[in-house]
Amino acid sequence: MDTLLRIGLVGTGPWAGATQAPALAGHPGVAFSGVWGRRPEAAALLADAHRTAAFTGEDGLSALFASSDAVAFSVPPDVQAPLAARAAEAGCHLLLDKPVATSVEGARAVARAAEEAAVASVVFCTLRFAAPTAGWIAAQREAGGWFTAHGHWLGSLHVPGSESPFAASAWRREKGGLWDVGPHLLSVLLPVLGDVTGLSGGRGPAGTAHLVLRHAGGASSTVTVGLGAPERAAGAGLVLLGEHGRAELPEDWGDPVDSFRGAVDALRRAAREGRPHPCDVRFGLRITELLAQAEAALSG
Known part of the structure; x- marks a missing residue:
């Protein structure tokens, strides 16, 4: 162009x-x-x-x-x-x-x-677009052979005294970490492990959500997300485990x-x-379908 x-x-x-x-x-x-x-x-x-x-x-x-x-x-x-x-x-x-x-x-x-x-x-x-993580995702997808993965993204937006500019977001307060930060982890897991074929979940403290996913490639993964974690517990990460050993999502995501x-x-x-x-947008639709399924599982 x-x-x-x-x-x-x-x-x-x-x-x-x-x-x-x-x-x-x-x-x-x-x-x-x-x-x-x-x-x-x-x-x-x-x-x-x-x-x-x-x-x-x-x-x-x-x-x-x-x-x-x-x-x-x-x-x-x-x-x-x-x-x-x-x-x-x-x-x-x-x-x-x-x-x-x-x-x-x-x-x-x-x-x-x-x-x-x-x-x-x-x-x-x-x-998917930060250079350090995008390259890592592509490399892990190419490597394959992953057995399981564990991802977490815990924010402290909703703890008293939060200074985050997103703390006042009404939709985040209503929908929680599942919908706000859950898409980030799913955007990594789906291209590396394959589409989700089964999903279950449970609630944790302060709106935290725990999910167990089964993937089309045969692997499983766990996801923990929330926006009400104590400040010292806040952070994000993802680890893959498989025949090549262990691969961890880079901590530096750039600007x-x-x-x-x-x-x-x-x-x-x-x-x-x-x-x-x-x-x-079709990938975005698939993420929405999975989050809606997760929300139903957490409410059941």
Whole structure:
């Protein structure tokens, strides 16, 4: 793609401000076509910081879609899903955040809209686009022979006194770590061990979820996620065990701005070549299906 890809941004929250807007503004292959926000002052502030246009309201959303080749999203998942479907219908390629939606119906509607409009899509699962972890995932998939895996991602967003900019997120408080950080671990496990063919789960303290997964390749895995862990217990990691011994996910994931630029590159290639990316909206739909299944298992 020799010409710049015009990409607009929907959302003005902390993730948009810290990661997506600077990544789009600084990408040499992108023309940052604008920022849409529900609050005009927030849209104007973020747009001014990155020398692009601000949009708000229904008319502004339509105008952003009309002036963009692709749209990136940084809004709650169940706000993202219907807006992404509209963007696809307007002919825009999709750069989605995880999870695509917190209902199978919502994620399926986005996938259907993207397919019908023949637009490219990428879901920004950070570990799939951060250079250190993306290379590790590819190497472990190539190696094969894995017997089991153990992954955990524990945050402390919901402990008293949390200073995280995401602590006030209503959807994270409602849906918990299963939906917020669960997609990250699934985005690693599925390409390495194969699709999930069986799932069971149990609840732990402070909203922690424990899952046991069976994979199409014959391996099993365990996943522990939560957002209410004590600060000193917070952290993330994943270990594979198999015929080659032990492989541990790198601790250094690099700069998330660089990772998001990697996702932009993936979307540009998918749009140029007309070939779906492995981490596209259909993959995002599969993650939503598994999380919904896990939620049902945890409630049973």
